[in-house]
Amino acid sequence: MPAARHRTGSSRIPYALAVVTTSFGFVVVQLDISVVNIALTRIGAALSTNVAGLQWVVDGYALVFAALLMAGGALGDRLGSRRIFSLGMAVFTLASLGCGLAANGAVLVVARAVQGIGAAMLMPCSLALLSHASNGNNALRARGVSIWTAAGAAAFAAGPPLGGLLVDRFGWQSIFLLNLPIGIAAIAMAMAFLDETPVKPERPPIDIAGQALAVLVPFILTASVIEGGTSGFGAPLVLSAFAVAAGAGVAFIAVELRARHPLLPLGLFRIPAFAVANFVGLAVNMTTYGLIFLLSFYFQQVKGYPPMIAGAAFTPFLAAVIVANVAAGPVVARYGVRLPLIVGPAVAMLGFALLLSVDAATPYASLIWRLLVLTIGTGLAVPAMTTAVLEAVPPGMAGMASGVLNTIRQTSGAIGVALFGALTSFGLVAGMHMALVISAVLMGFAAGAVAIFLARSGEAEEPA
Numbered sequence: 086m087p088a089a090r091h092r093t094g095s096s097r098i099p100y101a102l103a104v105v106t107t108s109f110g111f112v113v114v115q116l117d118i119s120v121v122n123i124a125l126t127r128i129g130a131a132l133s134t135n136v137a138g139l140q141w142v143v144d145g146y147a148l149v150f151a152a153l154l155m156a157g158g159a160l161g162d163r164l165g166s167r168r169i170f171s172l173g174m175a176v177f178t179l180a181s182l183g184c185g186l187a188a189n190g191a192v193l194v195v196a197r198a199v200q201g202i203g204a205a206m207l208m209p210c211s212l213a214l215l216s217h218a219s220n221g222n223n224a225l226r227a228r229g230v231s232i233w234t235a236a237g238a239a240a241f242a243a244g245p246p247l248g249g250l251l252v253d254r255f256g257w258q259s260i261f262l263l264n265l266p267i268g269i270a271a272i273a274m275a276m277a278f279l280d281e282t283p284v285k286p287e288r289p290p291i292d293i294a295g296q297a298l299a300v301l302v303p304f305i306l307t308a309s310v311i312e313g314g315t316s317g318f319g320a321p322l323v324l325s326a327f328a329v330a331a332g333a334g335v336a337f338i339a340v341e342l343r344a345r346h347p348l349l350p351l352g353l354f355r356i357p358a359f360a361v362a363n364f365v366g367l368a369v370n371m372t373t374y375g376l377i378f379l380l381s382f383y384f385q386q387v388k389g390y391p392p393m394i395a396g397a398a399f400t401p402f403l404a405a406v407i408v409a410n411v412a413a414g415p416v417v418a419r420y421g422v423r424l425p426l427i428v429g430p431a432v433a434m435l436g437f438a439l440l441l442s443v444d445a446a447t448p449y450a451s452l453i454w455r456l457l458v459l460t461i462g463t464g465l466a467v468p469a470m471t472t473a474v475l476e477a478v479p480p481g482m483a484g485m486a487s488g489v490l491n492t493i494r495q496t497s498g499a500i501g502v503a504l505f506g507a508l509t510s511f512g513l514v515a516g517m518h519m520a521l522v523i524s525a526v527l528m529g530f531a532a533g534a535v536a537i538f539l540a541r542s543g544e545a546e547e548p549a
Contacts, residue, residue: 409464
């Protein structure tokens with residue numbers, strides 16, 4: 086990062102410090118998505134929590150984060166992104182302390198949900214602050230965003246091996262207490278190294294009904310799936326919950342169609358490239374998050390790996406995510422988004438299909454090369470889907486479009502954890518095979534949707 090400088094108050098602060106400070110926001114959010122999976126077996130044993138409870142440990146965070154993500158960005162626009170970033174980091178840090186001190190599963194789930202509130206405040210504001218710090222220099226902003234993104238990807242990849250090391254050496258509580266020094270440092274650096282963003286003079290009314298339904302729909306749907314894995318999907322309570330989720334979903338669409346300032350502008354989905362790219366994002370996150378959840382149990386309960394070894398077992402898979410994402414950039418630049426959005430899900434579909442032969446006796450080397458095939462596919466798709474979403478909308482709606490994509494991806498990831506976890510009621514290996522079939526089919530639909538709808542519309546054919 087060049088030592089470019091911008092004025093902060095009366096001093097001149099290197100832009101690199103703004104990049105580092107805002108990157109903390111993305112790092113803690115991504116780290117707490119992946120680090121917890123490797124600790125689930127120990128958490129379950131320590132807190133006497135079953136698989137359904139452990140699913141909520143993961144999804145309590147992801148669902149709240151996803152549901153409030155767009156609201157967090159809007160709050161930063163209204164009150165100042167530095168103020169909301171710092172407040173969000175404080176909430177996240179205190180909630181992390183609550184997670185580390187949790188004496189039972191219910192308290193841990195509640196603390197994880199509060200973490201999600203903090204994450205929804207700090208993540209969108211961190212990107213807004215980074216953009217503001219570039220002072221209108223587009224080239225500088227692009228380099229800063231690339232480092233911000235790489236920091237988040239590295240944190241996500243480091244989660245399982247770091248979590249395994251901490252759990253083995255210091256206990257499961259340490260994966261949450263790690264956030265305390267990071268959070269305190271980030272708040273201090275934000276006050277010292279970041280300018281406050283301008284507050285928008287216009288303040289359209291908040292879509293309270295839409296926001297409430299945006300929280301309710303994924304929560305009830307996820308609860309239905311988790312309870313279905315415990316009580317059976319034909320149970321009256323489960324069927325009733327699915328009906329309520331469907332009704333709430335219809336109500337959300339009706340509210341958003343009538344709202345003057347909707348939380349989610351549904352008209353965006355009339356744009357084929359936007360709609361298809363978001364469907365690819367749904368498929369990628371639902372299958373990837375769900376598979377990582379299952380593999381954490383597979384490595385520890387089926388293969389008998391201790392947490393440190395189980396965490397290390399993820400390293401080639403997750404490190405390849407970073408490499409594949411970086412390598413996909415030139416492909417998108419050269420060929421546009423349509424080709425990688427077809428090839429990526431198709432290769433991922435092949436990877437999921439190859440994993441169907443995995444059982445308790447499969448050697449690690451035989452498992453990992455199949456996972457790498459899967460990783461190449463998803464890694465190729467992610468930059469293309471993000472580019473397609475941003476290219477499909479007017480420049481003034483880029484922030485909103487990005488928020489929609491990230492909300493859909495995080496929500497579908499939480500539902501993937503719920504669904505794939507519920508399938509373990511058939512046995513861990515058998516449930517994983519069922520999850521792999523679902524994943525392969527979903528990726529096939531994603532590739533087919535891109536081939537059909539982008540070919541018809543002619544959108545996203547030109548190089549980025």
